[in-house]
Amino acid sequence: MGKSLTQKRRREAEAEQERRQEESGAELPKTADAVGTAAARPSKKARTEDRRSIFVRSLPSSATSEKLTEFFSEHFPVKHATVVTDPKTKESRGYGFVTFTDAEDAREAKAKLDNQLLDGRRLRLDIAEPRSRPTATNNSARAIADAAAAADKKKQREEEMIEARKAPKLIIRNLPWSIKTSQDLAKLFTMYGKVKFADLPNNKGKMAGFGFVTLRGKKNAETAIEAINGKIVDGRTLAVDFAVEKTKWDEMQQDEDVETAKVEKAEKENKKAAKEPKEPNATIFVRNLPFTTTDTELKAHFDKFAPVRYARIVMDRATDRPAGTGFVCFVSGDDAKQCLRTSPRNQQTSAVGKHSVLQDERIDRDGRYTLGGRVLQLAQAVSKNEATQLFEDGPAAQRAREKDKRRLFLLSEGTIAVGSPLYKLLPPNEIQLRETSAKQRMTMVKSNPSLHMSLTRLAIRNLPRHIDSKGLKELARKAIVGFATDVKEGLREPLAKEELARGGQQDREAEQLRRAKGKGVVKQAKVVYESERGSKVDEASGGGKSRGYGFIEFHSHRWALTGLRWLNGHAVKSDNGNKTNRLVVEFAIENANVVARRKMLEERSRQPRPPPGSKPAGQAEGGDRRGKFGDNKFQNNSTNSFNKNSRDSRDRKGGRRDRDDKKDGKKDSNSGKGTLDPKAAKGSKASKDKDGKGKDGKGKEEPKSAKQEKVDAKLVARSQIIQRKRMMRKKKGGR
Template sequence: MAPPNDRKRRIQDTENSAATKSHDPDGGIARTAKKPKVDDGRSIFVRSLPPGVTNESLTDFFSEYFAVKHATVVVDQETKESRGFGFVSFADADDARDAKAALDKKEWDGRRIRIEVAEPRQRNADEADKRPGKGREAFQRPSTKLIIRNLPWSIKTSEQLSKLFLSYGKVIYSDLPQNKGKLKGFGFVTIRGRPNAEKALEAVNGKIVDGRPLAVDWAVDKATWDKQQDDDEDDEDDEDDDEDMKLVDEMDEEKETQKPKRELMTDNSSTVFVRNLPFTATDEQLKSFFGHFGTVRYARVVMDKATDRPAGTGFVCFVDNEDAKSCIINAPRRAPPTAGGVKHSILQDENADPSGKYTMDGRVLQVAQAVNKNEAANLAENSLAQRRQKDKRHLYLLSEGAIGNSPLRGLLTDAEVRMRTMSAQQRKKLVEKNPMLHISLTRLALRNIPNDMGAKELKELARKAVVEFAKDVKEGRRQPPSKEENARDGKDAKDKEKDRKQKRKGIVKQAKIVFEDNKGSKVSESSGAGKSRGYGFIEYTSHRHALMGLRYLNGHQLDGNNGRKQRLIVEFAIENAQVVKRRQEAEKTARKPKKDDADASDEEDDEEEEVPEQKQKKQKGKKPKGNLNKGPQVGTKAKPPKEGDVDEKKKPADAKEAIQQKLIARKRQVRKKKAVARGKA
C-alpha cells in the first residue's frame, strides 16, 4: 500500500486535474463532471449490499479503510430504492486492488458483500472515433436486429420464428424471450446484411400469421429504449445502470436482495365488493342499482378471463365514504350453516332481504368492504388452504394433470386428448360413487408407458423428473410449488426430509409396472413370463416431490420399441382406504425379524396383488374363483374342521397359530396356480 503522504498528494493532484477538466472554456460545467467514470482500475463494483444503503453510508464504510473519491449506489428508476449493488472510486488503482483483497466477503449488517474491480467501458461516440481501422467501422455498423411483436402462440420455438425470415437473407440469430416459462409474445431476429434486414422489415411487417398481424421494427439496446420511454431520466443513473448490464446476469444468480414491488396506494374505504350478481348484469345496470344508496363514482362487473363473460362479482365505488359504510352495514348477512342432514332449498329465501334493496333480478346480493389486490390474493390463498384441509379425501387433486388449454394440448393427437378426457370423467365418477376411495398425496398413476420399459427404468425416470423440474425452475421455465402446496406435507416435512438424507434414502419409494400373461392374468415382472399392460405406479417420499414429478412427466414424450412416440398420462393415484391400511400393516409386520410374521407379510402382499385381478375378471364377465379374504377358493376342497377348533378360538395363542397356518396354505395355493399358468404358457 502506498504511504499516506504520497496518497494524499495524489488525491490533491487528481482532484485539481478533475476540476480543471470539468469546466469548459466558456466557464460552464462540462457534461463529463456529471457522470462518474470507471477507468484505470480505480473503481470497484460492490454487490450484495444491505437494504437501505445510501451513497453516504457506502462512502463512510469504505472511507474507514481507504481514501474514497466517489461512491454511488445504483437505485431503481421507478422506486428510487437500492438495487443491492453500487460503485466506489478511489484515488489510485492500488487502493482499489487493496480494497478488493481486504474487504471482499466482509460482513456488513448481516450481509457478506462481494467486490470486483470494475472495468471501463468504451461507450461514448468520442471514444469510438478514436478506434482505428476495421474496429471503428464495426462499431459504427448499423444494426440488423429486428423485434417482432404480436406473435401468435403457435410460434413456440426460435426455429419457427426464423422460418418467417429465411427467404430474405441468412438468419444469424433468433430468440423468443420467456417469463417464468411462458412466452412473452414477441421475439428478436438478426439478419445478415442491412439491405436484407430492410427487405424483411418491409415484407413481414403487417403480415397475418394465424390470425395475428405481425409488428416488425428495428430493435434497440436497453439504454436507448429506456431513454425513449423517459427523456427526463437522470444521466448519472443512466450511466450507472448501463455500466452494470454486463454483470446483471451473474448478479441475479447470487442475488439475495429481491427487488421490492411497487405497491399502489389505493384508498378502498369508499369501494364495496359485490357477490352473487346476475350473469347478465352490466356496468351501467350495476351503477344504476346502487344509486339509491348514494352517489356512485363508478361500477365495474368482473369478467372471467377464461370465458370473457361476467364472473358474478363486481365493484362499486361511492363518492362519499359514509354511503359505502351504510351500504355494507345494512346489507343482508349470509345464513349460518345448518345442522348436518338438513337439506337446503334451491329457492331464494324471501326473508333474507325483506326490504328488497339488495335483490337484483331475483338474486340477493352480498356486499363487503373491498380490499387491495395483495390482500385479496392472501385471503383467497388462505381460504383455499382451509378448504383443502377439510377435504380429507384430497379430491382437489383430481384436476392435477389436466391439460386444459395449455400449450401441451397442441402437441397431443386427437386420440390422446380423448383418452385424457375419458380418464378424467371416469376418475370423477369413481370417487363420487365410493366414499372409501381417496386421492393419494404421494403415489402417481402413469399410463401410455412404452411396452419395453421396466420398473428399473421407470424408477430412474421418476428420479430424473424431480431433478429436471428443479432445473427448469432455476432457469425460469417453470413455476415452483406454491407455499400452500409445500405445506401439504405437514409441519414435520423438513424433519422427515432431513432424516431421509441422513439415512441416504432416495426420493422414490417404489416404481412398478403392471404385467400380464397370455391369459390376461397379472404376473410379476420378475417372472419374465408376461408383457406390460402399459400402466404403472410411482410412489415418492413426499407430496412436494410427487407434485414436481407429475408436472414434469405429464405429457413427457418417450420412444417406444416400435419407434412410435408416446406421451405419458400422469395423475395422482386413486387408493382404497382399506387396501392402504392393509399395506401399511404389512410393512410394519415385514420390519419384524420373526419368520412367521415375515411369512404373513408376504401372504398379504400376494393377497393384494390378487384382489385387483379378481375385479378385472368381474369386469370381463368371468366368474371369480373365490375370495381370498374369506375362506377357501371355489373349486378347492375345504379342509374338515379340526377337533377343538371352538376351544382354540378362545385361546389367543392357538388362534394366532391357526390363522398363520391358513395364510400359509393360501399362499401355497396361489403359488401353485401361478406355476400351472406358467407351464401352460
C-alpha cells in the first residue's frame, strides 16, 4: 500500500513539472531522435494494457460502464471497463473497452463472448490494438499540448457523465388514461428518488399515451426502470427506458463502428426493398420463433425457399425484446403460397390459433421448417385492421372480457387524486367521508361475490337537504351539458375510445331505443327520504326529509361516466346559501340476484295482457296450474261457502225451499244434502233452456234486490280473507 502511494505521488510530481516547463517555455529535449523514439514507442504499461484489453462494438444505447463490467465479470476477472459516451447526449456511442487482469483472459473472452447478446444487441469483440502515435521529431511540444487538450476533454466528458448520472431522463410508454396530469405521473417515481421534472405531452388536448420523467441520479433512474418497467397500472403494462432525442440519436448513429454501419446499410436495403411495389399475399406470418432469432437469420432461413424481399422480427413493446413472431415478405406471391402449401399440416394456421412450444418432430421430417430447434408455424399475413378484428373476436379478448365480469375496475372511478387542485379544495370532513366510503365499498364487494358494479347507475352522497328527486334529475342533465362545454373549451379530457365502447352491444341497443322513443339521457333520479323515526318513506307522501343521498340512472354507460366526472366534487350550495357541499359521486353497487328479478318483472310487465274472459297461461286444458294456493281455489272455496251460507239463511227465514222440495218430492241439488234426481235435473235444465229462466214452485224466477247483491259481495270478500288466513296459518305450521 505504501509503495503504490509513493509511485502515485512520484507520477503526480513528474506531471506537475512537465506542466510548469510548458507554461514557462522551458527548453525542450535537445535530442530529436530521442523525442521521436519516445513518442513512437509506447510504454511497457501501455503495451501490457493493450494486450489485456478488448474493443467492444455494437453496444446498445442503454449500455453503461457498470453494465459492461457486470456482463464480463460473470466470465472473467475484469480490471475495468469503459463505455465511450457522447459528450452532448451523455449516451453510449456504441463501443467501449474492457481491460482484464491477464492477456489470456482477454483472448478467451473474445473467443467465448463474441456475438453474445447484451440488451438485445449482439456484441462484436476484437483485441485492442496499440494506438498509433505521431513520429515527428520536432513536434513534442504539440504532442504535449494535444495531451493536455485530451486531458481537458476527458475531464469535461467525466463531468458530463456525472451530470448525466445526476439528472437522467426517462420515457414512459403505454400510459393508462387514468394518469391525466404530470403530478399523477410523478407519483409513480417519487419512491425511487426525487423527481426533478415530469411532463405529459398532448396533441390538441388529447393524451399522447407517453410521458417523460427526470430523476436525480442515474442510480435512482436505473432502480426506477427495474421496478416500473413491465408493471401493470390500470390494466396497461408500462414500458420505461432512458429517453434519447432524435437529433442526438442521429449523432450517435453516425459514430457507430464499421460493423454497425454494415448492419444499418443492410437495413436500408431492406427498407428500400420494402418500399418497392410488392404483390398481394406475398407476406407470411411466422410464429414459434426462437427468441434469439434476428432479422438476418430469419431472412437467410426463408431464402432457401424462394427470394425474400425482407424479414422482420416482432418486438414486444413492453419489454423491448423479441416476441417470438415475425413477418417474411417474398418477392413473388406464388412463392409465399407455395411456402404455406408445403408447410406442416397439423398446425393451426389461423392468426388467432393457440400457441404451443411442444411440437412433434415428425411434422417436419426434412427440417425445412425448423429453426433453432423449433418447428415454425406459418399463416397468411393480414392487414392491420383485419388483425385487430381477429384479436377482438379471438379467445384471448374473450377471456379478458370475462375476467372482470363484476366490473370492479369502476371502484376507483370517482377517486380524487391526492395533491390535485380539486383535492386541495376539499374540507377534512369530506376527505374522511370519501376515504371511509372507499373502504366500505371495497369490503362489500370482497365479502359478497353477488355484488357487482353498475354501468349506468350512480350513487350520489353529500346532497343538500333541499334537493329532491326532480332537482337531482335537473342536476344530472346539467352535468351532461357542462361536460361537453368543458371539453369544447379544453378544460377537460374527452372520453377515450375504450371508455365509449365499454358498454358493448347492450349499451348501443339501449342508446338506439332511447333515440327512437325521443327520451332524454337521464332515465331516473331518486332521493332517499326518511320519517321522523328514521325509517324509509316514499317521497310522494310528503311526510319525510332527505337522507342526503340518492341515485341517478342513465340510459347508457357513456352518459353515466360523463355525469360522474362532472358531478364528482361539484360544489352545490344549500337552500340558505350559507353552506357549500361537494358531491361524492360513485358507480352504484348492485346485487346480481336483485337485478335479475327486476329484469324478469320488467319483461313480464311488457307482455300483453290476455283479453277478458280468456283463460290465463297454464290453464288452457289442464286446469289451474298456479299451485296449491292459486286464486281460483280461494274463489271456489269462498263461493261454495257463500252459496251454502246464503241458502241456509234464506231457508231459516222463509222456509220456501223446504216447501218447494216437499211439493216436488226431492231435495235441492245445491243444498249439499240428499241425492240429485237425474230426471229432475234434466227437466229443470230443459225448462231453463226453453223458457230462459228457472222455475220455482209457482213457475216464476225469484227476483234479487240490489241490497241483497251487495250483501252477497261482502260475504264473498270476507270468505276469501278467511280462507287466505287459514292457508297462511297452515303454511306457517308446516314449517
